[in-house]
Amino acid sequence: MQKQEEDYQRNVGNTISKLINLIILLLFIIALLIFLLCKYMPDYCPAPEKITKEKNTDPAKTEIKKETISFWKSPDTSTIPANDKELILYGKELISKTSSFFGTNGSIKKMATNGMNCQNCHLDAGTKIFGNNYSAVYSTYPKYRARSGTNENIYKRINDCFERSLNGVALDTNSKEMKAIVAYIHWLGKDVAKGKKPEGAGLKDISFLDRAADPKKGEAVYTQKCLSCHQKDGSGQLNNDQVTFLYPPLWGKNSYNDGAGLYRLSNFAKFVKYNMPLGAAHDAPQLTDEEAWDVAAYVNSQPRPKKDTSKDWPKTKEKPFDHPFGPYADGFSEAEHKYGPYQIIKDKIAQLNDVKK
Numbered sequence: 001m002q003k004q005e006e007d008y009q010r011n012v013g014n015t016i017s018k019l020i021n022l023i024i025l026l027l028f029i030i031a032l033l034i035f036l037l038c039k040y041m042p043d044y045c046p047a048p049e050k051i052t053k054e055k056n057t058d059p060a061k062t063e064i065k066k067e068t069i070s071f072w073k074s075p076d077t078s079t080i081p082a083n084d085k086e087l088i089l090y091g092k093e094l095i096s097k098t099s100s101f102f103g104t105n106g107s108i109k110k111m112a113t114n115g116m117n118c119q120n121c122h123l124d125a126g127t128k129i130f131g132n133n134y135s136a137v138y139s140t141y142p143k144y145r146a147r148s149g150t151n152e153n154i155y156k157r158i159n160d161c162f163e164r165s166l167n168g169v170a171l172d173t174n175s176k177e178m179k180a181i182v183a184y185i186h187w188l189g190k191d192v193a194k195g196k197k198p199e200g201a202g203l204k205d206i207s208f209l210d211r212a213a214d215p216k217k218g219e220a221v222y223t224q225k226c227l228s229c230h231q232k233d234g235s236g237q238l239n240n241d242q243v244t245f246l247y248p249p250l251w252g253k254n255s256y257n258d259g260a261g262l263y264r265l266s267n268f269a270k271f272v273k274y275n276m277p278l279g280a281a282h283d284a285p286q287l288t289d290e291e292a293w294d295v296a297a298y299v300n301s302q303p304r305p306k307k308d309t310s311k312d313w314p315k316t317k318e319k320p321f322d323h324p325f326g327p328y329a330d331g332f333s334e335a336e337h338k339y340g341p342y343q344i345i346k347d348k349i350a351q352l353n354d355v356k357k
């Protein structure tokens with residue numbers, strides 16, 4: 001009798017432990033499934049991160065909350081009207097493969113640029129959110145620009161990047177190529193209301209450091225996170241054709257000149273923080289703010305082509321806080337302007353121009 005009772009209990013015990021094992025196995029499988037779902041189909045994932053973000057009341061974090069707001073989206077090329085199609089698609093080609101038209105072996109003009117593509121800095125043919133996209137160009141030009149001190153039209157702005165970022169020669173305003181680029185940029189921004197900048201336009205702001213950006217620290221960042229593609233000497237890497245770049249140069253004779261937008265540390269830091277190393281995005285940055293500023297300081301301390309910028313910012317007090325060439329109206333040195341700390345300079349400039357911060 002007692003033995004039967006014992007057997008019975010043992011059996012029950014065995015069954016229970018089997019059941020427990022089964023439950024543990026099931027829980028494990030469920031956890032694995034959720035993990036795989038989140039990894040490969042993040043849209044279907046019950047993202048706990050999003051919830052904490054929305055609860056956060058810190059102003060720096062509420063910015064992240066905005067990211068659930070709709071960003072600008074580039075129109076679909078399949079919707080281009082037939083009569084404009086050829087010109088607009090040609091414009092897109094010119095942006096994404098500029099080098100094939102104006103580089104070393106360019107089909108329109110050889111050696112008219114440094115061999116870079118517009119797309120190297122205006123990512124995905126100028127459509128990537130905070131990848132220096134063109135969404136707000138057509139809606140905001142012509143506009144006053146302090147760099148020239150004049151009202152600039154879109155042709156002048158495009159040629160600025162040809163002469164500075166591409167360290168090359170300006171296009172004839174009447175050329176088919178200029179018309180195609182303008183047609184493409186117009187088409188991209190066609191749904192943006194005049195005077196408006198959509199969410200995600202251009203570059204995303206990052207906070208200032210309370211110290212000067214440090215080229216030495218930036219060198220360490222460069223070695224660790226950039227060198228594998230852009231190379232030790234910053235010269236990038238050519239494609240097999242030996243004339244176009246797989247990885248564009250960051251300094252040296254084929255890079256942007258010292259009059260280009262990226263030569264200002266703020267533009268460089270904003271660009272790399274949300275776009276580099278390749279694959280980074282505004283909602284998936286890979287660098288800290290410090291790394292972005294320091295690597296900007298390192299790259300922009302290396303040799304590069306020079307441009308005569310003495311006529312830039314004819315109104316001295318409108319010079320931006322990080323333009324590294326004097327004269328200045330604010331009393332800070334060229335080195336302070338180049339590397340910061342910037343807040344104190346920015347405040348002084350605001351005071352000189354009598355604008356509220």
Ligand code: HEC
Pocket residue numbers: 095098116117118119120121122132133134136137157158161162165166181202256260261262267
């Ligand atoms: C080396 C990087 C780089 C390359 C290459 C480059 N650009 Fe730019 N471009 C910039 C930066 C940075 C800005 C923003 C500068 C600023 O605000 O001071 C800019 C701004 C512009 C703007 C104005 C954007 C706006 O919203 O106001 C236009 C238009 C433009 N570029 C066109 C071009 C074209 C066309 C090409 C190719 C011929 C080109 N860029 C190549 C870096 C580059």
Ligand code: HEC
Pocket residue numbers: 117119120121123124221222225226227228229230246247248249250256262271272276277278287295299
């Ligand atoms: C995996 C390769 C890779 C890594 C790593 C990488 N980049 Fe890039 N980078 C690219 C490519 C490719 C482009 C051009 C993108 C395009 O044309 O679509 C680019 C473009 C750029 C540009 C604009 C074009 C130019 O040449 O001036 C800058 C600036 C830049 N990278 C800086 C950096 C910095 C700083 C780092 C390190 C934090 C970095 N990159 C890491 C591949 C890389």
